[in-house]
Amino acid sequence: LIRIRSLAKTYSQGSITVPALRGIDLDVPRGEYLAIMGPSGSGKSTLMNLLGLMDKPTSGEFLLNGIDISALADDDELSRIRGVEIGFVFQNFNLLARQTALENVELPLIYQGASAQDRSARASEALRTVGLPDRMDHRPGELSGGQKQRVAVARALVTKPSLLLADEPTGNLDSRTGTEILELFDSLHGKGNTLVVVTHDARVAARAQRVLHLKDGLVERLEIPGQG
Amino acid sequence: LIRIRSLAKTYSQGSITVPALRGIDLDVPRGEYLAIMGPSGSGKSTLMNLLGLMDKPTSGEFLLNGIDISALADDDELSRIRGVEIGFVFQNFNLLARQTALENVELPLIYQGASAQDRSARASEALRTVGLPDRMDHRPGELSGGQKQRVAVARALVTKPSLLLADEPTGNLDSRTGTEILELFDSLHGKGNTLVVVTHDARVAARAQRVLHLKDGLVERLEIPGQG
Numbered sequence: 001l002i003r004i005r006s007l008a009k010t011y012s013q014g015s016i017t018v019p020a021l022r023g024i025d026l027d028v029p030r031g032e033y034l035a036i037m038g039p040s041g042s043g044k045s046t047l048m049n050l051l052g053l054m055d056k057p058t059s060g061e062f063l064l065n066g067i068d069i070s071a072l073a074d075d076d077e078l079s080r081i082r083g084v085e086i087g088f089v090f091q092n093f094n095l096l097a098r099q100t101a102l103e104n105v106e107l108p109l110i111y112q113g114a115s116a117q118d119r120s121a122r123a124s125e126a127l128r129t130v131g132l133p134d135r136m137d138h139r140p141g142e143l144s145g146g147q148k149q150r151v152a153v154a155r156a157l158v159t160k161p162s163l164l165l166a167d168e169p170t171g172n173l174d175s176r177t178g179t180e181i182l183e184l185f186d187s188l189h190g191k192g193n194t195l196v197v198v199t200h201d202a203r204v205a206a207r208a209q210r211v212l213h214l215k216d217g218l219v220e221r222l223e224i225p226g227q228g
Numbered sequence: 229l230i231r232i233r234s235l236a237k238t239y240s241q242g243s244i245t246v247p248a249l250r251g252i253d254l255d256v257p258r259g260e261y262l263a264i265m266g267p268s269g270s271g272k273s274t275l276m277n278l279l280g281l282m283d284k285p286t287s288g289e290f291l292l293n294g295i296d297i298s299a300l301a302d303d304d305e306l307s308r309i310r311g312v313e314i315g316f317v318f319q320n321f322n323l324l325a326r327q328t329a330l331e332n333v334e335l336p337l338i339y340q341g342a343s344a345q346d347r348s349a350r351a352s353e354a355l356r357t358v359g360l361p362d363r364m365d366h367r368p369g370e371l372s373g374g375q376k377q378r379v380a381v382a383r384a385l386v387t388k389p390s391l392l393l394a395d396e397p398t399g400n401l402d403s404r405t406g407t408e409i410l411e412l413f414d415s416l417h418g419k420g421n422t423l424v425v426v427t428h429d430a431r432v433a434a435r436a437q438r439v440l441h442l443k444d445g446l447v448e449r450l451e452i453p454g455q456g
C-alpha cells in the first residue's frame with residue numbers, strides 16, 4: 001500500500017535548515033499494523049504528515065496505492081484521496097474550537113457527501129464507541145484532554161478509512177481508557193485495514209506487527225514485537 | 229501549604245450542569261511531592277486549575293499558605309500570588325504561538341520585573357536544562373509535540389517556584405526524555421519545594437510520596453507508593 005524510498009523533509013527556519021527526515025526507506029503492505037517509536041524530535045510526526053498527504057517531502061519517492069504522490073502536483077487530487085482513504089488522528093487533536101464534539105466528528109462526512117441525518121447518526125455512533133455518549137454537545141474547551149483526544153479518534157474512524165494514521169492517540173488517556181481505544185484499532189485492523197500508529201508507549205507498540213524505530217530523522221531499526 | 233475542604237466545581241453548559249469535582253478534602257504539607265491519577269474526565273485538570281488559582285471553585289474551602297483563597301475577591305491579588313509562588317505546566321502547553329521558545333519562557337520573568345539581560349540568561353538556561361539548547365528561536369508551530377511540552381516545563385521552572393503544578397508533563401515524551409524531566413522535578417523537590425503532578429503514568433507516580441486517586445470528581449483513595 002505504501003512504498004517509500006529515500007524520503008526526506010527539511011524545514012527552513014530563517015537562514016537555518018532543520019533536517020527532520022534524512023532519507024527513509026519503508027514498505028507498508030496493505031492490512032499491516034505498524035507502530036512508529038523514537039525520541040521526542042526524531043521525525044515521527046513529520047513522517048506521519050507526509051504519509052497523510054498533509055505536507056510535501058523535500059525529496060524522495062512515495063507511492064500510495066500505486067499512485068506516485070511525489071509527482072502529484074494537484075492539491076485537489078491529494079485532498080480527494082486524503083478525504084476518502086485516510087483517517088488521521090493528530091498529536092494536537094486539531095479540533096475546531098467553535099464546533100461541538102458531534103459537529104467535529106461529522107466534518108469528514110460532509111466531504112464525503114453524506115446526508116445530514118446520516119452524518120448525525122454515524123458521528124454519534126462513533127462518539128459512543130470512544131466512550132463519550134454524553135459529551136456530544138460540548139465544544140473542545142468544555143472537554144478534558146483525554147476526551148478531546150477521543151473526539152479526534154472518533155473523527156478519524158467515522159469514515160471507516162482503509163488507512164488509519166494515528167499520532168500518539170493515547171498520550172492523554174489513563175490505561176483503561178487507552179486500552180479501549182487500542183481495542184477499537186485492533187477491530188479496525190481485524191477488518192483488513194492498514195494502521196500506522198506513532199507511540200511512546202511500549203504497550204501500544206506490542207499490539208503492532210512491526211515497530212519502526214526512528215532516531216534523528218533516520219530509521220534506526222525495524223523490530224518485530226516479541227522477537228526483539 | 230494547601231488545605232482543601234469540600235471543594236467543588238460545577239461547570240454549566242447551557243441548561244446542563246457538569247459536576248467535575250463533587251467535594252474534595254486534601255492537605256498538602258509544604259515540601260511534599262504529590263501525584264494525582266484517575267480516569268480521563270475524572271476532574272484532575274479541574275482540580276489543578278483551582279490549585280493554580282486560574283479558576284474559582286463553586287463551593288468549599290481552599291487555604292494556600294494560610295491565605296483563604298475562596299474569600300479573596302481581588303483578582304489582582306490572586307494573579308500576584310500566582311506569578312510569584314506558583315509554576316504551572318498546562319496539559320495543552322498553552323504557549324504563545326507568535327513568540328519564540330525563548331520569549332515564551334521569559335514571559336513569567338517579565339511579571340517578576342527581571343531585566344532583559346537577566347531574563348534572556350535565565351530563560352536560555354531553563355531551555356538548556358530541558359534539553360532544547362538549539363530550539364530557542366523556534367516558535368511553537370516549528371517544534372515537535374514533546375518539544376512544546378518541554379518548553380512549557382521550562383517556562384514553569386524558570387521562576388524557581390515554591391509550588392510546581394504540572395498537568396501530565398510527560399504524555400508526549402519518550403521514556404528517556406520523560407525521565408530527564410522527572411529528574412528535574414526531583415531536584416526541585418530536593419530543594420524543599422512542593423510538587424503536585426497529574427499523570428497517567430504509574431512510573432511518574434512512583435516518584436511521588438503520595439498518590440491521590442480521583443474518580444468521577446471524588447477522592448477514590450490516597451496511596452503511598454510501595455505500600456499499596
Ligand SMILES: Nc1ncnc2c1ncn2[C@@H]1O[C@H](COP(=O)(O)OP(=O)(O)OP(=O)(O)O)[C@@H](O)[C@H]1O
Nearest residue numbers: 142144145146239246248268269270271272273274
Ligand atoms: N468548561 C467546561 N464545561 C463543561 N464541562 C467541562 C468543562 N471543562 C471540563 N468539563 C468536564 O468536566 C469533567 C472533568 O474534566 P477534567 O478536564 O478535569 O478531567 P481530567 O481528569 O483532567 O481528564 P483527562 O485525564 O482526560 O485530562 C469532564 O467530564 C469534562 O467533560
Ligand SMILES: Nc1ncnc2c1ncn2[C@@H]1O[C@H](COP(=O)(O)OP(=O)(O)OP(=O)(O)O)[C@@H](O)[C@H]1O
Nearest residue numbers: 011020040041042043044045046370372373374375
Ligand atoms: N515547521 C518547522 N520548522 C522548523 N523545525 C521544525 C518544524 N516542525 C518540526 N520541526 C523540527 O523537526 C524535528 C522533528 O519534529 P517532529 O514533530 O517530526 O518530531 P516527533 O518525532 O514527532 O517528536 P515528538 O515525539 O516530540 O512529538 C524537531 O526537532 C522539530 O523541532
Ligand SMILES: [Mg+2]
Nearest residue numbers: 045091372373
Ligand atoms: Mg510528534
Ligand SMILES: [Mg+2]
Nearest residue numbers: 144145273319
Ligand atoms: Mg486533564
